[in-house]
Amino acid sequence: MFKRFIPLLILVLGGLVFLYLKMTAPAPTEVTAEERSWRVTSMPVELKSHRPVVPLYGSVVAPDLITVTAPLAARVAMRPVHDGQRVAEGELLVALDEADVQPPLTQARAEVADLEAQLESEQIGYANDQQALRREQAILDNAQRRLERAQSLASRNLLSQSELDDARDGEDQARLTVANRQRLIDEHPTRLKRLQAQLERARAGLGIAERDAARSRVMAPFDGVITRIEAAPGDRVASGADLLSVYPLTGLELRARVPNRYQDDILSALREGQPLWARVPERDMALRLERLAGEGDPAGTEAILSVAPTLATTALSTEALSTPAFANTAEGGLVRPGSMLSVLLELPPVANTLAVPYSTLYGNDTLYLVNEDDRLERLSVTVLGETVPRAAEQEGGATDEAMTASGERWLLVRSDALASGQRVVTTHLPNAVDGLLVDDGTSAAAAGDEESTP
Template sequence: MRFLGRSLIGMLLASMTLALMAYAVFLVNGAVQARIGAEKRVPPARERVFAVNLVEARLGTETPVLEAFGEVQSRRTLELRAAASGRVIALAEAFEDGGAVVAGQELVRIDPADAKAALDRVRADIADAQAEARDAAKALNLARDEQAAAQEQAELRQRAFQRQQDLVTRGVGTAAAVETAELAASSARQAVLARRQVMTQAEARIDQAETTLSRANIALAEATRRLEDTTLTAPFDGTLSATNVVEGRLVNNNEKLADLVDPDALEVSFRVSTAQYSRLLDASGALIRADVVAVLDVSGVDLTATGRISRASVTAGEGQTGRLVFARLENAVGFKPGDFTTVQVREPAVENVVRLPASALDASGTVLVLGDGDRLEALPVTLVRRQGDDVLVRGDGLAGREVVEARSPLLGAGIAVTPLRKAKSGEVAPASPAMVELSDDRRAKLVAFIEGSTRMPEAAKARVLARLSEPLVPEQMIKRIESRMGG
């Protein structure tokens, strides 16, 4: 009985367990089906809002500045060459690379012995020619007197002949006497012809003597010029360079001795593209005399010189593109021929344009402007000119709109933004450069570097040293000098 009771209890517990498991499976299956059949609930998405900096588009007149790189050169550069050959016997004290000379100053003297000897020979030839001319003049006078005497004798003989003819006509004279008188008259006429020929020869001798004297005078002028060519003088004020002669050296005719450069007649040549060159032409196609500024960076100090465009090269140049333009410089203190400078050219003013940051314009030529509800709108514009980090643009409806200062891939038409506007309390004064107080050791190193610099002009060196001697020195100047010191 006990065994039967325990078996019934076990069967009852097993049945209850199976029933509970079946119920659990039913519940799980129902839950899964309900989950699969239920609609998905997506939480509502919130629109993302970006903060953007805005700048107001203001129409105005802008003067674009064209930047290019150019080289400084002198408008007057002369090669000094020897006009005569010989030995150099004297040199000017300033005849050295970098020596300053003035117009008319004697630079080189070549041994004039040969030139003087040639001049003396020519003078002797002139003396001979003058003596020959005097002798020819005397001979001409004698020939004239002899011709006059022969003519007088011929007239006497002719009268004697006529007298004999008269006597024969009266029956007093003889035929032999008439014949003798006729022969005498004929001989007298022949003598007159001979004297005329002698006078003609004397006149020809005079002409030959004058020609010889003229040739001698020409030779004298040439010999004098050759003697003057033994002395080389400076044709204008300037500075010597590339000198290659010393006292005692033999030089050949037309040999280059040095270059003479006028440091005050400077100009800068720079190359621009054809499109940029077209903007420097007026309505008639002539090159405008635009103002230029040449900037030279010398050991932390910018040397500047103003000028004006003077001309353009007639050809583009072999293997070159664009146009080569020249501008004359004024008050170019510290500039030297060969300096590589930055040239800023003021183009003609452009009207009705808006100046915007270059980051506001995309590749498709549109800008983003603030629209209704603080949402962005795309506005097409026309690019007129690029000016460094800015652009000059035009567009319908652009004036007075607020433009996004910097584009990003996240911004586009229809995007909601939070506008960030600059204060409109007027123009803000530019911040003054940061000033630094130098220690004695650091100041001494900077001063020593500037004083030892050979490339810096004296005027610029004096200005830098004056700034370094002040209690506070611009930080930018210090950084630029230390960058050239190597740290």
């Protein structure tokens, strides 16, 4: 009988336990939804004048490079220099064999001497012809008088016909002799001009031979560097063959193509006389923009920059450059023709601009400000190019420490809505939208938390 009530008793006990647990359970806490805040970094807006920089990539050329050629066919006797060697002005570069140089010179001198002798002989012959003409003219006069007497006698039958003919022949012979002599005298100016022309031609040939003989020993025209050696001592070279080249230590130029969008600013600065400089960030090297090339293409125009020597180079004297120890070593940082350089060209400063990291920009013309409620505000800007943060300068006050920085480049932007004191988000958020709540560590709540932290 008791076993029948056991299930019912279990149900009652279970209900009592359930009621007890329900009555003693803690009350649930009320949950309020909080908006998520995104942690970002920001930077204050400081509008000032910045110099835009244009990254350029070009090759170094030596516009004053000189190629030494052989003035005549000869054997190379000496070539005391080597490729890459520094030489001082007046130092011997190459010399041709005298055995090949002297014969043309001797032959040219002999031709001049021969023609000078012919000219002297012509003058003597001309003087003799004049004297002979006077004597032959007297003979002609006598022959004419003899003919007149013979004709007079013949008219009176006192002279035979044969004697009259002989008198006529004598007069004709004397007249012919005078005519030939006169022709020689008349041709004297022509012969004289011909000999003088031949003499001038011979003297010109002598000048060429003397010039070639002088050029057979080539001296360095300036302090420079040897390159492009084409001949060794003992080689037989033809006339006009390249022997070697030399370029000066100064006067090197960098040719780099500048995009068309920057050409107006560059030309305006050049017309106003503003110096534009470019530097190699990883080297102590300055380059000055001299001019733009005369021709361009749709991709841009070549800028011609003169490579200014480094402080170490300018401190070297000519004597130091010509010493053998220095001549066989390459100075650190020296650029050579054919080298490729990546430089940053500084443009004229632009006022009321802001330099920001690349991560700040969204798309091509958008960045976000942090307003007083710590929310994002979208702002459209105009990108002017790149700049080096430490290269920023106030108008009228240039700084040289700029290009000695690490070379990191930032974007240079401008907008009428930008004002000093604003905060720009530098963290690139993939979900950035207007009104997004952010925390850049400068909010009032964050400041309070930091003050309460021991």
